[in-house]
Amino acid sequence: MNIWYNSIVKKLVALTTALLAAFSAIGTITAFAAESNTIYPQDTDFIKSLTFSSLSDYAVDGETYVFAEGSRVYVFENGNLSETTLEDCKYEFNPSEESIALDSYLYHFDGDGALTAYNTSTKTPHTFSGNYTDLKQYGGKVYAVKENSLYCFNGAAEQKISLEYADFSATQKISVGQSPYALKNYSSLKFVTVEAGTYMTEVDLTELEDEYFVCGDTVTVSEKKVALLLCETGNASIIAIGDESYILLKSKTEQAEVNCYVEKEFENATIIGNKIYASPYVIIGTSSFDNAAGSIVSVLNKLEYEGVLGSAYYEVLYMTENGTKVGYVADGFLTEYIIEDNKKPSVTPDPDHSEKDNVKTVLLVLAVVVLVLVAVGYIAHIGLSDKRKKQAKEKEQKKPPSAE
Numbered sequence: 001m002n003i004w005y006n007s008i009v010k011k012l013v014a015l016t017t018a019l020l021a022a023f024s025a026i027g028t029i030t031a032f033a034a035e036s037n038t039i040y041p042q043d044t045d046f047i048k049s050l051t052f053s054s055l056s057d058y059a060v061d062g063e064t065y066v067f068a069e070g071s072r073v074y075v076f077e078n079g080n081l082s083e084t085t086l087e088d089c090k091y092e093f094n095p096s097e098e099s100i101a102l103d104s105y106l107y108h109f110d111g112d113g114a115l116t117a118y119n120t121s122t123k124t125p126h127t128f129s130g131n132y133t134d135l136k137q138y139g140g141k142v143y144a145v146k147e148n149s150l151y152c153f154n155g156a157a158e159q160k161i162s163l164e165y166a167d168f169s170a171t172q173k174i175s176v177g178q179s180p181y182a183l184k185n186y187s188s189l190k191f192v193t194v195e196a197g198t199y200m201t202e203v204d205l206t207e208l209e210d211e212y213f214v215c216g217d218t219v220t221v222s223e224k225k226v227a228l229l230l231c232e233t234g235n236a237s238i239i240a241i242g243d244e245s246y247i248l249l250k251s252k253t254e255q256a257e258v259n260c261y262v263e264k265e266f267e268n269a270t271i272i273g274n275k276i277y278a279s280p281y282v283i284i285g286t287s288s289f290d291n292a293a294g295s296i297v298s299v300l301n302k303l304e305y306e307g308v309l310g311s312a313y314y315e316v317l318y319m320t321e322n323g324t325k326v327g328y329v330a331d332g333f334l335t336e337y338i339i340e341d342n343k344k345p346s347v348t349p350d351p352d353h354s355e356k357d358n359v360k361t362v363l364l365v366l367a368v369v370v371l372v373l374v375a376v377g378y379i380a381h382i383g384l385s386d387k388r389k390k391q392a393k394e395k396e397q398k399k400p401p402s403a404e
Contacts, residue, residue, distance in 0.1 A: 001024070002392075004178040006018060011336055013035065013354055014268070014366065020358060022151060024218055025145065025259075032131075032309065034174050036176075036211070037175065037177045037178075037233075037234035038056050038174060038175050038177035038178070038179060038233040038234030038235070038247075039053075039066060039175065039235055039236070040174060040201075040235055040236040040247055040249050040250075041170040041171065041174075041199075041232055042249070043199060044249050045170045046166050046167060046168060046170065046199055046218070047164050047165075047167075048165055048166075048168060049162065049163070049164050050067075050074070050076060050081065050163040050164070051147075051148070051149075051191040052067060052069050052122055052148045053069075054069055054148065055067060055068075055069055055145055055148040055149075055353065056065045056069060056070065056134075057069050057093050057134065057401060058093070058143070058145065058150055059091045059092060059093045059094065059138070060136075060138035060139065060141070061091060061138070062139065063077070063078075063137075064076065064077045064091075065077075065150070065161065065163060066089065066091045066093075067150075068086065068089075068093070069282065071085060071289050072085070072210060073085060073088075073089045075089075075091070076163050079164070079165055079166060080165060080166065081165040081167075081251060081256065088187045088228075089228050092136070094138065095136075095146075096133070096135055096137045097106065097136065097137070098135070100135060100136075100137050100142055101120075101198050102137065102140070102141075102142055103117060103154075103155075104120050105117050105118065105120065105155055105156075106118040106120055106123045107144075107153065107236060109132065109135055111381050112126055113131035113132055114128075114131070114132070115128045115132040115135065115144055116128070117155060117156050117161055117400060119155070119156070122339070124186060126156035128158055129372065130146045130147065131146065132144040132145065132146050132151075133145050133146075138141075140179055140219075141153075141154075149161070149226045149312075153157075154309070158227045158389070159246045161277070164221075166199075166218075166327065168217075168218040169199070170198075171201045171215045171218055172212070172215060173212055174201075174203075174212055174213045174215060174236075174247065175211060175212060175213075175234070176208050176210070176211065176212065176213055176233075176235045177234050178233050178234075179208065179213075179231060179233040179238060179285075180208045180235050180285070181281070182228055182231035182232070183208075183231050183238070184278050184285070184286065184287065184288045185231075185278055185288070186233075186254060186278045186279075186288060186325060186326050186327055187278075187281070188375070189228060189303070189315070190225055190255065191226055191227065191228055191231045191255075191256045191258040191260075191308070192226070192237065192243070192253040192254060192255055192256055193224055193225065193226055193227075193253065193254050193256045194221050194225045194226075194227055194237065194248065194252060194253055195221070195224055195252055195254070196221055196223050196224050197219055197220060197221060198219065198220070198221045198248055198249070198252040199204065199221075199248065199249075200218070200219060200222055200239075200246040200247065200248035201215050201218040201219075201246060201247050201248070201290055202215065202216030202219075202244060202245070202246055203212065203215055203216070203218050203238065203245055203246060203247045203285065204216070205230075205238075205245050205283045205284070205285030206283060206284045206285060208283075208285055209396060213247065215247075217249075222315065225241065226241045226256055226258065226308055227239035227241045227246075227253075227308060228241070228279065228280065228281060228305075229253070230245065230279050230286060231279075232250055232279060233303030233391060235250055235251070236247060236248065236249060236250055237249070237250045237252075239253070240279070240281045240308075240310075241307075241308060241310075242307060242308065243311055245281070247249070247282065258305065259302050260303045260304060260308075260309070261303060261305070262297050262302050262304050262312075263302065264301060264302040264314070264381075265302070265336070266299055266336040266337070267298065268296065268297070268298055268299065268336070268339065269297055269299050269301055269316065269329075269334040269335060269337050270271065270294065270297075270299060270334060270337045271292045271294065271295045271313070271318075271333065271334050271335070272292055272293065272333055272335055273292065273293065273329065273330070274290065274291065274292055274293045275287045275290055276289040276292045276295075276297075276327035276328065277286055277290060277294055277317060277327055277329070277330075278327055278328070279328060280309055280313035280315075280328040280330075281309075281310070281328075282301055282310070282330050288325070289318065289327060289328050290322060292318070293328075296319075296320055296337055297316040297317060297318040297329075297337075298316060298317040298318075299314050299315075299334075300314075300316060300317055300326070301314070301315040301316040302314055302315075303315065303328075310330075310332035311331055312330075313328045313329065313330055313331065314328065314329050314330075314331065314334060315328055316328070316329055316334070324400040363390045369386075
């Protein structure tokens with residue numbers, strides 16, 4: 001008995017060590033997830049300067065610039081850069097010239113690549129420093145290339161053409177961070193203003209299972225806008241305007257005082273849809289209660305805000321197994337609840353209820369349950385096995401000696 005008992009104790013010690021290791025691993029995973037913050041790019045991350053290493057040709061059409069580098073053609077237009085080929089390019093490349101006369105100046109190349117602007121009025125020459133190529137005239141202006149950069153000339157003055165464009169490739173690696181939890185947790189209704197010139201990126205809030213957001217186009221806000229704040233995560237805010245949701249820098253938003261409350265038609269209602277949302281924005285990412293059909297709720301407020309909210313919404317108080325919560329239901333997905341026998345529906349706040357996120361706790365509890373069940377099963381199996389071995393040994397000892 002003592003031998004069997006000591007064996008079980010040793011196995012329990014080993015299992016406890018394994019459990020501690022498992023909890024340590026769970027803590028590491030939780031810490032890693034917490035460190036995966038949402039980082040939206042800064043403005044400077046989007047702005048790139050157009051540079052070339054082997055510029056072979058160019059064309060200018062007003063404020064549109066076209067550059068050829070080998071077989072590739074780059075078109076810079078309205079702050080945007082696109083790429084095409086020589087065969088598909090719709091712009092005409094003028095041939096390079098040795099001399100161009102414009103206004104009172106004569107621009108001329110010597111045989112070694114030096115460019116001179118000769119003032120025909122004062123009879124004075126000015127030689128620009130450096131070696132130039134590809135002297136051309138477009139729309140009443142003279143251009144030339146030096147060190148793979150384009151220059152424009154005005155008499156004896158030169159100006160380097162510096163072109164900046166927006167590159168939004170950085171938005172393809174924005175971590176979802178804590179947004180899947182933040183979007184589903186109710187917080188008091190907030191609206192924000194987004195300042196003009198702000199970059200914001202369309203984000204798909206139905207796809208939050210991976211490490212990074214599924215992002216769409218990045219746009220620039222042309223004028224100050226009001227938006228619904230869905231949540232804040234890392235350095236970013238997630239907002240909604242109408243039916244579209246965006247992610248942007250938190251620093252580009254400012255809380256707005258908005259009165260969107262209108263008269264509600266009833267005090268109590270029955271949910272005829274299947275979901276209640278943490279924000280007045282219907283999408284799977286903001287769903288906070290997925291089995292709401294038939295629930296009796298108290299109607300706190302009715303909200304309408306054309307252009308910002310996609311429809312009218314009701315702010316409701318509802319019951320769950322974890323207590324009372326507040327959420328939103330779109331107009332058309334609830335109907336008035338008729339109170340019978342003067343009995344009011346039981347939808348009252350629980351003063352001890354906390355709205356804190358319990359996801360991590362639930363995961364840890366589930367891990368404990370699973371590991372304990374495994375431990376109990378393992379111990380039972382070992383105990384039964386040892387008992388069978390003991391019974392077999394006793395039976396063997398009770399056998400009479402065989403006759404030889």
